[in-house]
Amino acid sequence: MNKRLRIDSTLECDLLIIGSGGAGLRCAVEVLESRPQSRIIAITKGLHPQKSHTSTAQGGLAAVDPKDPADKIIYHMFDTWKGSDCTADQNVVRKICQAAWEQILWLENRGMHFSRDQTGKLSKRTFGGHTLNFGESSAYRAVFEADRTGKGIMDTCWGESLKRNISFINQAIAVELLFKDDQCVGCIVFKQKEGEFIRILSRATVLATGGSGQVYKVTTNCRQNTGDGLALILQAGLPVMDPEAVQFHPTGIVGPGILASETLRSVGGILRNKDMDAFMEHYAPKMKELAPRDLVSRAIASEIRNGKGILNPDHNVEHIWIDLRHLSDAVHEKQIPEVTGFFRKYLNLDPKEELCPVHPSNHYQMGGIPTNVFGEVQDSTQKTVFGLYAVGECASASFHGFNRLGTNSILELITMGKFAGDRILAYLKDTPEKFPEAEGDISVARFSRYLESRGGDNIGQIRDEMRTLMTESVGIFRTDEGISKAIDVLKILRHRADHTALSAKSLRMNQELVQHWELDNLLAVSMVIAQAALYRRESRGAHFREDFPERKDEFNYHTLISMEQFGTVEFGSRDIDMSIYNEGGQFYDKFDVIERKY
């Protein structure tokens, strides 16, 4: 082993938060508000917690206002269940939807700058898939802070954490979970700035590392979203749930993949191919542009595959057009200025005069680290792993099943963050204050290997090839043949990554070193996505198998997949919780395995 690498020091705390986004910090604040003396350390890979991906969520936050005479919590529960293609867990859906409004008020009382109506109350807007009376009409259910809702959550949760003296360690990455007698006792952390490894021993540990969008070539996700939490779990021999459930947003702006929201289509934007054909009428004659996300994404991808796409030479990506030229000035100026602003800023074009190039963009990971309804992490036998919790996009409880509704994710952050916080409070009260020692040498060995490996390849190039491969073969359309080939290529890519030398051997702020580690994580996550996609020989929500285009009852379960060695996976399953249906109360029949038709 490289003798320069060692663990420099050990810190102790009551609670370690790995990932300081909305979910992680909401959880931390819950603990601090009830138990102010708690010693909490929160780490983030980015420059600062405020730079987390949560800050970019735009549209809104779903919650039924109890004072709203039209909306009901049961409708929100139904929409979520139906949207999930009947794969969400009903106990989780119920708990989150019931707690939603209280959590909105929690944020409002702590200073989040929600948009207001004329009476000074929180404004609400409609959002795709959220309905009144089981699908009858659109529900005004999303509260928002202009187009900066995620920023509002992030600023509030960060501010409250700061106020309560949490210890932040920024630019620090969790590289290995520590266990003693089946209990999680902390983590090894690599501090990028100092180039040091430290051991953090904690009585409770929360994984809140966010998504894994960097697996794909075009994504709305930020650069830090390399699926680290999932990779840490796999490295620990624990399973990941439903990794094959990956959502693609139909209209990412070509090149950067920036989200061009649904609003463009709801105000009348038309999707056109190379021949200017408004092709949506061939795929969804009735709903056309307004069909659900997965359907529109598949239509666009089909057009491109059939040679009807246009190649963007600047970014070397094929795309189709969204035509906004026919919309009135009033629509341009009043209803869609923010989104069209992105086209102006990033493509230097004028959407009033020119066609706008869009392409489906990876957007969200529905699956993740399996937890129960309290955010406690489960092993492959569904036993809880003591001392370990997971919340936010890296976790799967599962509130979204195989397809997430817009505005439900940031709701999940603040509710599951709170539930996990409550559970941790009880855990801290009931367990003795001691810190079992655990060594942790996998990560140090891994980093040593990176520093010592030789070869002429380039981490960035391997990453790009992986992202292209996953987009083409394990993206919107999936087939047995394509996925199987991708699995073979992933193994080659992993081999190449192992034989890539670093240009500089310093440990301090060596981004190439960290990117090598991230690439290994991305490859691990890609491998479980591909394997799970191959195994699930049906189509469900965002997972679409061309060779098995229908949903099948025999697959009514959650995939569990673990990977002790790269490429060698083990499958398990977890039942879908159907408690609302099974209890047989009013409207129970709405929570049966129903058809997902809009």
Place this chain on the structure above:
Amino acid sequence: MSRENPQTQVFMINLKIRRFDPDENRSWIQKYTLEASRIMRFVDLLRKINDEQDPTLAWVSSCEHGQCGTCSMKVNGKPLLACELLVENAIYYFRTDTFYIEPLNVAPVIRDLIVDFTKAYDRVDQVKPYIIKPVLPRSEGDEFPITPQELERYVNATRCINCFCCAAACISSHETFLGPNAMLNSIVRVMDPREQEKEQRLKILYGYQGVCRCHSSRACSFVCPKEIDVAHFIALAKEGRITKLKS
């Protein structure tokens, strides 16, 4: 696949990048020449350098669409977000194809273009960017009512993403002034009707490192990527016009 878009234009770009190696405590300027298409962003250029020429060049970004304020740096002296600067716009704006890129001068440099934001944020932390003592809602389970008119007075100040471009442009000394974005973070909570604790707040705002340090040069407003009129809010504070709206 054919390249048929007639608008494509490729430029040869020179980037002169200020580098810093903490291991040897050495600083130098390194020149990179690369081919770039017209709508590549500066973050794409830096990535291209990493992938094709020099993986050791250190820089940092996150959301890459102007929402998080991570990739701020100076290009030909102007503090900006590298994810928002397109090649053809840069050529037009700066009237050159050679760009001098350096880190923001708001905190010590860690390596190359990466500065220690934790230290830069210390100044924001000092103004307490949270509600110190919230007004209780009128009744349990209620929101505190704020009219759109009242919110409108300070909502622009809430849009700050702490990219520190304004702090880098500010002509007042970093030693004595907490900085324009710290001031904004403070002003928001003075104007927010939900904050009860005004005394502590005003003490910081009008204290030794507060708004009195501002020379009203408006450099902050000029560079803000969010187009927030920072100087306007600071001017309001100087004039004492940020307390509650009279109804």
